Amino acid sequence: MKVDRENPIAKRSKKSIVDAMMDLLKDKAYEKITIKEIMEKADMARRTFYGNFSSKDEIIQYYFGNLFDTLEDRLRRDGKVNPKKMAEALFELVLEDKENMMVAKKQGLLNMAVVEKYSGEFAKLFNRSEHMQSNQMAFKYAAGFYLGGVWKVIDQWLGEGAKVTPVKMAEMFQNMISGTVFGQTNNESKI
Numbered sequence: 001m002k003v004d005r006e007n008p009i010a011k012r013s014k015k016s017i018v019d020a021m022m023d024l025l026k027d028k029a030y031e032k033i034t035i036k037e038i039m040e041k042a043d044m045a046r047r048t049f050y051g052n053f054s055s056k057d058e059i060i061q062y063y064f065g066n067l068f069d070t071l072e073d074r075l076r077r078d079g080k081v082n083p084k085k086m087a088e089a090l091f092e093l094v095l096e097d098k099e100n101m102m103v104a105k106k107q108g109l110l111n112m113a114v115v116e117k118y119s120g121e122f123a124k125l126f127n128r129s130e131h132m133q134s135n136q137m138a139f140k141y142a143a144g145f146y147l148g149g150v151w152k153v154i155d156q157w158l159g160e161g162a163k164v165t166p167v168k169m170a171e172m173f174q175n176m177i178s179g180t181v182f183g184q185t186n187n188e189s190k191i
Contacts, residue, residue: 014052014062016042021059022100030056030107060109061117063100067093068118084174087150091166094154098162105158110151119147149177 020041024033033056039046053059074089075081094101104110153173157164164172 010052013044013048016044017049017052018059018063021056022063022103025103025107030109060104063104064118067097083146083177084170086146087173088166088170090150091154091157091169094158095162095166098158101154102158102162105155110155110158119144146177149173 017038020038021033024037024041028037035049035056036046038056038059039049042048053062071086071089071093074093075086078085078089101110150173153169153176157169
């Protein structure tokens, strides 16, 4: 489990700034939001922003970074990890913060840049999978494929209102990557 060494005051400030940004995103395009507006909404001095972030992009990165940190913490608590557990935990986290995730989707912030930023951390989690292969190059590509795929499915799921349960979504995703959704047998889906 990661040790949280962040100053509690800085952590609260960052949370307030993220909350203000997500609130503003409900009614205004990301590109049109200013640092001044964010800090007014957060009821904080502008210098507090620059003590915590250097840009609006960093706010979004921090938001998604927290999502992936929480995912990592949950998976570490569960011990053995498999792709289905990883997908289910990610769908659950997205559902827990559905309102902000819907806002991020509406604003086009659920893009592959998010996936790129956290793919290394996700690969480390994937490395702990009970199904890890000894071929590290294949493993690296499999982790990228998996994260990109699950993230695209999350984007579509949110677009449809996230009505299907995380457990069902994880089952469907597992069937997609195993090939069974296409009517393949386990032997046919193995490359």
